[in-house]
Structure formats: structure tokens, C-alpha cells
Amino acid sequence: MDEFILLALLAGVGVTIVAGPLGSFILWRRMSFFGDTLAHASLLGVALGLLLGATNLTVGVVIVCVGAAAFLVVLQNRTRLGNDALLGILSHGTLAVGLVAISFMDNVRLDLIGFLFGDILSVTMIDLAWIYATVGVTIVVLAKIWRPLLSITIHEDLARAEGIQVTRLNLLFMILIALVVAAAMKVVGILLIAALLIVPASAARHYAKTPEQMTGIAMLIGVFSVVGGLALSLSFDTPAGPSIVVIALVLFLISALMPGFSRLHQ
Amino acid sequence: MLDISKFLIEAQGVNIQADGRMIINHVDMTVSEGEIVTLIGPNGAGKTTLIKAVLGLRSLSAGSVTIRPNIAIGYMPQRLSVDPNLPLTVRRFIGLAGKMAKGKRQSVLDEVGVLPIVDSSIHDISGGEMQRVLLARALLRDPDLLVLDEPAQAVDVNGQAELYQLISTIRAERGCGVLMVSHDLHLVMSATDKVLCLNNHLCCVGHPDAVSKDPNYVELFGPQVASSLALYHHHHDHEHAVDGHVVPSSEGHSHG
Structure with missing residues (x-):
């Protein structure tokens, strides 16, 4: 196997391993649009990262994502507009600001298309190291906060009354999403990151009876989508990132529409 | 007084x-x-x-x-509906209250009358059963x-x-x-x-x-x-x- 295919495979698998559990939490907490908003905001993070002269863009992405989340909370307290409207505004607003900001940086050679649609076949060893550092941190932190995070997901007030540090855990959760967004940027691109989070987890819902089963199955479906998507891309010369999402979508449709499976959905 | x-x-x-x-x-x-x-x-x-x-x-x-x-305070909120995207049994929901001895858990579940439904999905139980499940979770904190x-x-x-x-x-x-x-x-x-x-x-x-x-x-x-x-x-x-x-x-x- 060519080295670039192996690197692409490892990068994709790494990202989907953490996208499984985080995507499940995003579904349980009804935060799909929030994931999309952070993904779009990450382009602004790229611009910030370049401005700071960072060798890796993760730091800028995390700063901007957490900033966008904080800004959302401020807006929620200042206006009567619904959450969906605010997220729609932030999501596309930050994407536009990011595109404008990047246009100012004509001294930097920048592969904008690569950021928007991903460039998994050009993953380097350094990218891979960042991705697996993210995977390691995310898994350790998630394992530690799993039970309280699940409690918060079910009922925030009840969790708080039971002594759980809700605000701190919510912030931590947001940082984890930002980290995964930064890692997934190279794999599927900013425009499709949310799909990688949500589609495998949604497909997994149809087969799962416990939260852990759902995250495990979501990981498997994610890994399968990466393998299938890359194979599709290499065989038919289709773009790799979108091909991965297409395979995930097909798996979701099978889980939702095949008789005998959807019955499990409650 | x-x-x-x-x-x-x-x-x-x-x-x-x-x-x-x-x-x-x-x-x-x-x-x-x-x-x-x-x-x-x-x-x-x-x-x-x-x-x-x-x-x-x-x-x-x-x-x-x-x-x-x-x-210790046991709290039973006014409304609790678990998102349908989250697969969860009654047993698991109650277990989120914290770790406790198995015998004690059994006796509380029995007292509140939710033993027969502990293995049901939390999405399948009635409103009245949900209230008892919430009460059980509050009681398991030994309030x-x-x-x-x-x-x-x-x-x-x-x-x-x-x-x-x-x-x-x-x-x-x-x-x-x-x-x-x-x-x-x-x-x-x-x-x-x-x-x-x-x-x-x-x-x-x-x-x-x-x-x-x-x-x-x-x-x-x-x-x-x-x-x-x-x-x-x-x-x-x-x-x-x-x-x-x-x-x-x-x-x-x-x-x-």
C-alpha cells in the first residue's frame, strides 16, 4: 500500500474514533447545529492561527471555537431570538468572516479548497501526530467525565442539584469538540465536519440499547465509512472527504430504512 | 415550637x-x-x-x-424527558445517581415499586412510572x-x-x-x-x-x-x- 494511503487511513480512523462518542453526545444534547457552527467558525481559527504564526492551526481553532461558544451564550442572554436562529447566524457569519479574514492574507500561500473540503490524501506524519494526540486526550478526558456528562445531558438541573460541576464540564465538552473539529478539518474539510460527527452516531442509534453501545457502533460505522470512502475515492477518483461522508450516509439510510432495524428505534 | x-x-x-x-x-x-x-x-x-x-x-x-x-438532598425535577436519541434503560438512569450497594438499591427500587420495569427502556414507561423512577433516584442518594x-x-x-x-x-x-x-x-x-x-x-x-x-x-x-x-x-x-x-x-x- 502506498504510504499516503496508509497515512490517510490512519488519520480518518483516528478522527472517527473520537467523532463516535462526541457525535453521540451532540445528538443526545440536541447540539447538531452547534457542531456545525463550531466547524464553520474554525476557518476563522485558521486565520487566527496563521496570524499568530503557529506551526499548527489547532490552537487558533480551539480559541475561536470556545470564543464562538461563549459569544453564543452572551447572545442567548441578550436577545429573544431562538437558539436555531442564533446558531444559523453564528454558523454562517463566522464562515463569512473567516473567508474575508483569509482573503487579507495574501502573503501566505493557502489552500482554501483544502480547508473547506479536506485533503486527507496529503496528510503528513506531523498531522497524524496531532490527530492521535487529540484522540488520546479526548479519550482520557471522556472516560473520566463520562458519567457526570451523561447526567448533565439528561437533566442539567438534576445534575447540578446532585453536586456535579455543570459549567466546568460543559466547557470541557466544548473544548473537546473544538479539538476534534481541528483534527477533522484535514480529513473531511470544514463544510463536512458536522456530518462526520452526526451521521455515524445517528446510524448507530438504530442498533444501540445503551449509550456505550451507541458510541461503540458509531465508531465502527465511522471507521467503515473512512475505509469505504477512501476505496471509492481511489477507484473512481472522487474527492476523498465527501466520499467518506457519502458512505456514512448510505450506512445511515440502511440503518433507518431496512425493515427489522428501525424497529429498535424508540 | x-x-x-x-x-x-x-x-x-x-x-x-x-x-x-x-x-x-x-x-x-x-x-x-x-x-x-x-x-x-x-x-x-x-x-x-x-x-x-x-x-x-x-x-x-x-x-x-x-x-x-x-x-444530602434528593431532588425530583418537575419535568424530565430523555432525548429519544439517547438509548437508556431505567436501571442505567437510576445508576447515574452514584455508586451504591446492590442490596440497598434493590430495596429502594422495591419500596418505590419500580422493580418490574428496571430493564425497560426509559422511553417506554408511562408518566406515572417515570415519576416513581425519579423518586427512586432521589431516594438512592439517602437524602x-x-x-x-x-x-x-x-x-x-x-x-x-x-x-x-x-x-x-x-x-x-x-x-x-x-x-x-x-x-x-x-x-x-x-x-x-x-x-x-x-x-x-x-x-x-x-x-x-x-x-x-x-x-x-x-x-x-x-x-x-x-x-x-x-x-x-x-x-x-x-x-x-x-x-x-x-x-x-x-x-x-x-x-x-
Whole structure:
């Protein structure tokens, strides 16, 4: 196997391993649009990262994502507009600001298309190291906060009354999403990151009876989508990132529409 | 009668404002060990807000809430619907309350009557069963104080009486204090030591017998509700006049 295919495979698998559990939490907490908003905001993070002269863009992405989340909370307290409207505004607003900001940086050679649609076949060893550092941190932190995070997901007030540090855990959760967004940027691109989070987890819902089963199955479906998507891309010369999402979508449709499976959905 | 050492909660002069509106206006309240205190009042009276303030889930605009240090509180929120995207059994939901000995867990589940449904999906149980599951989760924290926000909602009339009986039994066996919200005074009367009638401010406070005859209570709930309550009451207490004549009572009753 060519080295670039192996690197692409490892990068994709790494990202989907953490996208499984985080995507499940995003579904349980009804935060799909929030994931999309952070993904779009990450382009602004790229611009910030370049401005700071960072060798890796993760730091800028995390700063901007957490900033966008904080800004959302401020807006929620200042206006009567619904959450969906605010997220729609932030999501596309930050994407536009990011595109404008990047246009100012004509001294930097920048592969904008690569950021928007991903460039998994050009993953380097350094990218891979960042991705697996993210995977390691995310898994350790998630394992530690799993039970309280699940409690918060079910009922925030009840969790708080039971002594759980809700605000701190919510912030931590947001940082984890930002980290995964930064890692997934190279794999599927900013425009499709949310799909990688949500589609495998949604497909997994149809087969799962416990939260852990759902995250495990979501990981498997994610890994399968990466393998299938890359194979599709290499065989038919289709773009790799979108091909991965297409395979995930097909798996979701099978889980939702095949008789005998959807019955499990409650 | 006011033995401060037995107070689990003491709220003094609590004011809560939101959007320029006074939701809770100068409310004093205490809950003591082994005492069942019921908050009643119309929709929008601030019952849930007051409960959340007691639990520290809402900040006060003025006043203070003192909770005895190191007590365990079991909380049953008003509404809990688990997102359908989250696959969860009743057993797992209850387990989220924390780690505990298996035998103890079994006995609590048995006491509340949810043993037969522990392996069901939480999305498949009825409203009444959900309330019992929530009660079980609150009890598994071995609480000194139970805070129950409309425990009998979504429960049919027979089930409601049973549930209040269960709460009464729990208090008797464990000696914990109970603070609960209820719409229907006639159902909680027999199981309540003290009623606080709330309509943003405290309309009246006292023993349920006294509160049901209080003119402020009658005004708040209308004469129909008040008289149906009196009728119910007379079935069980023949000391009062049979014609329904309201006998004023000052015992255990104050007006704020």
C-alpha cells in the first residue's frame, strides 16, 4: 500500500474514533447545529492561527471555537431570538468572516479548497501526530467525565442539584469538540465536519440499547465509512472527504430504512 | 415550637427578580427534620422558582437561603424527558445517581415499586412510572431532605393518592424532611404538616386545615375549589359543623 494511503487511513480512523462518542453526545444534547457552527467558525481559527504564526492551526481553532461558544451564550442572554436562529447566524457569519479574514492574507500561500473540503490524501506524519494526540486526550478526558456528562445531558438541573460541576464540564465538552473539529478539518474539510460527527452516531442509534453501545457502533460505522470512502475515492477518483461522508450516509439510510432495524428505534 | 437546631432549610426574605418582574417577593420558609412542607399556588406563582432557589439552581435578588451543612438532598425535577436519541434503560438512569450497594438499591427500587420495569427502556414507561423512577433516584442518594417538584403530575387520580401515601411512608420510615410542590391541596392534605400558599408572595402559611379556610386561600383558588376542599375535609372530621360553616382557626396559622 502506498504510504499516503496508509497515512490517510490512519488519520480518518483516528478522527472517527473520537467523532463516535462526541457525535453521540451532540445528538443526545440536541447540539447538531452547534457542531456545525463550531466547524464553520474554525476557518476563522485558521486565520487566527496563521496570524499568530503557529506551526499548527489547532490552537487558533480551539480559541475561536470556545470564543464562538461563549459569544453564543452572551447572545442567548441578550436577545429573544431562538437558539436555531442564533446558531444559523453564528454558523454562517463566522464562515463569512473567516473567508474575508483569509482573503487579507495574501502573503501566505493557502489552500482554501483544502480547508473547506479536506485533503486527507496529503496528510503528513506531523498531522497524524496531532490527530492521535487529540484522540488520546479526548479519550482520557471522556472516560473520566463520562458519567457526570451523561447526567448533565439528561437533566442539567438534576445534575447540578446532585453536586456535579455543570459549567466546568460543559466547557470541557466544548473544548473537546473544538479539538476534534481541528483534527477533522484535514480529513473531511470544514463544510463536512458536522456530518462526520452526526451521521455515524445517528446510524448507530438504530442498533444501540445503551449509550456505550451507541458510541461503540458509531465508531465502527465511522471507521467503515473512512475505509469505504477512501476505496471509492481511489477507484473512481472522487474527492476523498465527501466520499467518506457519502458512505456514512448510505450506512445511515440502511440503518433507518431496512425493515427489522428501525424497529429498535424508540 | 421553632427549634432552630432542627431546620434543614431556612429561607429569609427571599426576593427573585427576572426581566424586571418580581417572581418571588419576600418569602420566609423553613423545613425541619421529618417535616413535610407543601407549596401550593396557581400557575406562575413562583413555586418552581422558589424550589430552584432553595437548591441553589437560581440566584436570589435579595434575602438568604441557609441549608444545614453536609446534608444530602434528593431532588425530583418537575419535568424530565430523555432525548429519544439517547438509548437508556431505567436501571442505567437510576445508576447515574452514584455508586451504591446492590442490596440497598434493590430495596429502594422495591419500596418505590419500580422493580418490574428496571430493564425497560426509559422511553417506554408511562408518566406515572417515570415519576416513581425519579423518586427512586432521589431516594438512592439517602437524602436528609427530599425536594419534589410536582411529584404527582402525569399520574392518574388513584395513582396520585398512592404516590402521596408513599411519600408519607418514606418520611415516616426515614425521618427525612420533604419540600414539595403540588397543585391539589385536597390530595396532599393528609400527608402534609405545613402548607405555604404562594402567589409570588406568601398568601398564607399553616396547617392544611387552617389554610383551606383562610380567606386569602379562598380568594386565590376561588370558592368552588375551597368549598370542595371543605366538603372533602368534613367527611373525615366530624368536629366541624355539617352545614359547611367555616370555623375560623388560628392554630398554627399565620398570615404573611
